[in-house]
Amino acid sequence: MQQVFISGLPYTASENDVQTLFEECGEILSIKLPRYQDSNRLLGYGHITFNDSDAIQKALALNGSQLGGRYIDVKEAKGTQSQKPSVPPPECHTIFVKNLSYDLNADQIGDSFRPCGKVANVRMVxxxxxxxxxxxxxxxxxxxxxxxxxxxxxxxxxxxRQVQVDFDIKKPKAGFRYSTKQVEQQNKYNQEYQEIQKKKIKKEKAVQKVKKIKNFAETQKQISAQRNKQQI
Structure with missing residues (x-):
């Protein structure tokens, strides 16, 4: 996996614009363009990951090209060997969510993702x-x-708000706020959610059981009617 670093991008550019400029270099695995949290505009730089080294050389040849009226810089990204994997490893249990509404609390954030599984903790920054x-x-x-x-x-x-979700394999940093009370509340919500799911499954099983009984009764009725016809 090979990666280039691009800078000088116009703030109004999109991933599609970058894709169009670099797609002839080779197979593009991913394009990551950081954005401002409030305006969602580009920060003006990003990374493009290619499938092979030949594509990297072709991409580097586009250094100084114009995109949206601006000249862009294209360089080989540093430390590509230490980049995180493209898929979450088995030991990964954490996601990173951004572009959340500023007036949300930990409970609301946790509830939004609770259908995905048991939430152990929410760390707000x-x-x-x-x-x-x-x-x-x-x-x-x-x-x-x-x-x-x-x-x-x-x-x-x-x-x-349209959120961006990615997995995270880094250790927690400073700036998070969570308390024992919050964790207790999350555990309570987890239990309530599990109870709701259990009741839902129980109800579905009961419905299926009733259907089986009705089907069996109907089958027996048809068999009985068939026997009566044969006797006549």
């Missing part, structure tokens, strides 16, 4: 100066499969 929520958080699940399901939430709306 706050501005250390203003003490305001910065709009992104980390969610720890109890198992790896929940992470796989949660990644399918990428691009979907959570409380009116």
């Amino acid at each position: 706050y501005n250390t100066v203003t003490d305001n929520f910065k709009g992104f958080a980390y969610i720890d699940f109890e198992d790896h499969q929940s992470v796989i399901k949660a990644l399918q939430m990428n691009g979907k709306k959570v409380h009116g």
Whole structure:
């Protein structure tokens, strides 16, 4: 896996614009363009991951090309060997969610992702100066499969905002706020959710049982009617 670093991108550019410029270089595995949290505009740089080294050389040849009226710089990315894997490893139990509404609390964030699996913890990131929520958080699940399901939430709306979801394999950093009370509340919600699921499954089984009884009764009725005809 090979990667280039591009800078000088116009703030109004899109992933499709970058794709169009570099697609002839070779197979593109991913395009990552960081954006401002509030305006969703590009930060002006990004990374493109190609499938082979030949594509890298062709991409480097586009250094100085124009995109949206601006000249862009294309360089080989540093430390590509230490880049995180393209899929979450089995030991990964955490996702990173950004573009969340600023007025959400940990319970609301956790509830939004609870259908994906058991939420062990929600770590919200706050501005250390203003003490305001910065709009992104980390969610720890109890198992790896929940992470796989949660990644399918990428691009979907959570409380009116389209969120971006990715898996995270880094250790927690400073800036998170969570308490024992919050964890207890999350455990309570987990239990309530599991109870709801159990009742739902129990109800579905009861419905299936009734259907089987009705089908059996109808079958017996048809057999009885057939026997009566034969006797006549």
